[in-house]
Amino acid sequence: MIRLNVNGQIHAIDVESHTPLLRVLRERLGLDGAKPRCTDASCSACIVQVDGRAQRACAIDVAELVGARIVTVEGLAASEGLAAGELHAVQKTWIDERVPPCSCQSGLIVAAAALLQHNASPSEAEVDAALGACRCAAYPCARRAVLSLAERVNAW
Numbered sequence: 001m002i003r004l005n006v007n008g009q010i011h012a013i014d015v016e017s018h019t020p021l022l023r024v025l026r027e028r029l030g031l032d033g034a035k036p037r038c039t040d041a042s043c044s045a046c047i048v049q050v051d052g053r054a055q056r057a058c059a060i061d062v063a064e065l066v067g068a069r070i071v072t073v074e075g076l077a078a079s080e081g082l083a084a085g086e087l088h089a090v091q092k093t094w095i096d097e098r099v100p101p102c103s104c105q106s107g108l109i110v111a112a113a114a115l116l117q118h119n120a121s122p123s124e125a126e127v128d129a130a131l132g133a134c135r136c137a138a139y140p141c142a143r144r145a146v147l148s149l150a151e152r153v154n155a156w
């Protein structure tokens with residue numbers, strides 16, 4: 001039995017310790033915002049936050065997460081104290097900037113939120129490093145959205 005803190009709730013889950021977090025989120029907790037896509041930790045589709053840092057849920061076993069605070073895209077807004085139904089600032093920016101949906105969308109949003117918590121004025125290279133190496137046609141818009149949100153926050 002493993003106890004996991006996901007989106008502020010403690011779950012006691014009967015699961016093998018080497019099970020990837022992504023499987024537990026999707027198959028045991030019904031949280032399907034993090035997506036299975038690549039097989040070699042080279043995309044951003046499954047990114048969640050672990051203690052405020054972006055992590056690939058396909059590449060981390062649940063045994064490593066006991067005592068950690070896991071936040072998925074479903075709990076991102078609430079993790080910053082926003083009410084149910086409200087969107088996180090990064091989610092709003094995705095809409096405002098018309099970032100086209102892609103397979104990595106939820107992971108990119110979660111990774112961007114983690115980045116901006118630790119670095120309010122990231123450079124383009126820092127955004128690229130934080131959002132991962134996957135580059136589809138939507139990616140330049142995602143990068144622009146993160147830089148534009150940082151610029152607006154810093155102008156306040």
Ligand code: FES
Nearest residue numbers: 037038041046058
């Ligand atoms: S599905 Fe996890 S990194 Fe691609």
Ligand code: FES
Nearest residue numbers: 102103104134136
């Ligand atoms: S599919 Fe990975 S960045 Fe768009």
